Amino acid sequence: MFRFRLDGSSGVPPYLQIVHQVRQSLLLGYLQEGDRLPTVKDVSGDLAINPNTVVKAYRQLEHEGLAGGRPGQGTFITAAPAPAPPDASGALRASLEQWFRDADAAGLNDEAVTALIAVVRQDLRKEKVS
């Protein structure tokens, strides 16, 4: 049976930690299509977390098409996430590498890079909204 763990000091809300762990385990092959996730009661008692948190996480996974509830049986993994096409991720990786080299040459340290990424991401989100 799959078991979750919780990092109390990560700052990530508990329900998101559960969602992330399922996504990551799918990518790594620790979880596969057809696997049954532990019941809400089991997760709740195992991690000492509110059952509604588990319900919310499972709902999110259903919404993403990764899991589905079968009445009376539990929640099952229904699909593996489609990995990004290798061509696209290869090209993106190459351009990102070049970008990081440029940033380094321009004298940006890690923190400056992180801040810049956050600002650009925020600006792009704003564009999408408006």
Next chain:
Amino acid sequence: MTHDDTGGSVPALRTTRLGKRYGQLWGLRDCTLSIPAGATVGLVGPNGAGKTTLLEMIIGLRKPTEGLVEVFGHAAQANTAATLARVGYTAQNHPLYPDFSVADMFHLGQAMNPSWDMALATGRTQALDIPLKRKVKTLSGGQQAQVSLAMALAKRAPLLVLDEPVASLDPVARLEFMREVMAQVAGGGPTVMIASHVVSELERLCDWLVVLTHGHVQLAGPVDDLLAGHQLLTVPRATSDADLPGVPIHRTDSDRHSSVLLRTSPAPLTAQPNPDWQAAPVSFEPLVMAYLQRPFRASDSGNRTQPTGPTTKVMSR
């Protein structure tokens, strides 16, 4: 979740303008709450905020000066058997009879509570290696806390009230206890109210939150709603509070910019998006800390309470 003496929509707990005065001083005032059955409520506040006063009125140990407490639709009356039967409770100091053995304590619990779950009580002490025949006074503080908690759980009451339940337990014992409580909640068990200073722990346990300071409710509601109704805004230092799209709860000013934790719900009509502002979602602990640090204003005491009258000296206890 329903119980035999409740309708589907009767709140597990309702307080209406509840207040308690000690002499000239109010320990709690104007406390109005409605908590649905099945919720796990975190009650947070500094020492002296009125948490224990509120809990003691809920369980019928203390008589309100004004207002009303209803547990599953029944008015709580101080020191009546019917009120006490609906509520399981552990006090901060875990009162037990020192000369009783653990088994004696459990038999007392059984005699006094019709829904007593002896298997649960003995199962817990067995799992914790606490011998049933040991006298209470020979147990360590942590073991006494565990016996007291086992008794509150074994009562199988529809409302479980825990006042600083894990303060005297080591980290593993705390986790162990909270696992048991959450397993019961997940199995359609009790509505739970937990007063605690350990905010990070409450984030895992609770889907409802009540923040109490200076004898007044500052914030109350389902955690998800409260988080959605606030945001963290970074603005230029010169921005005045009046221009912000909501009620500033906590503001940290730097030389050029300010971080503001803002209540945005209900959204004020004057809300204007501004390209110089950066908004981020609020997480549990910063939200609680912002309300705990907020200076008290009698005219603005949170979401669910009415403005108070010309009071109030609030006693510290």
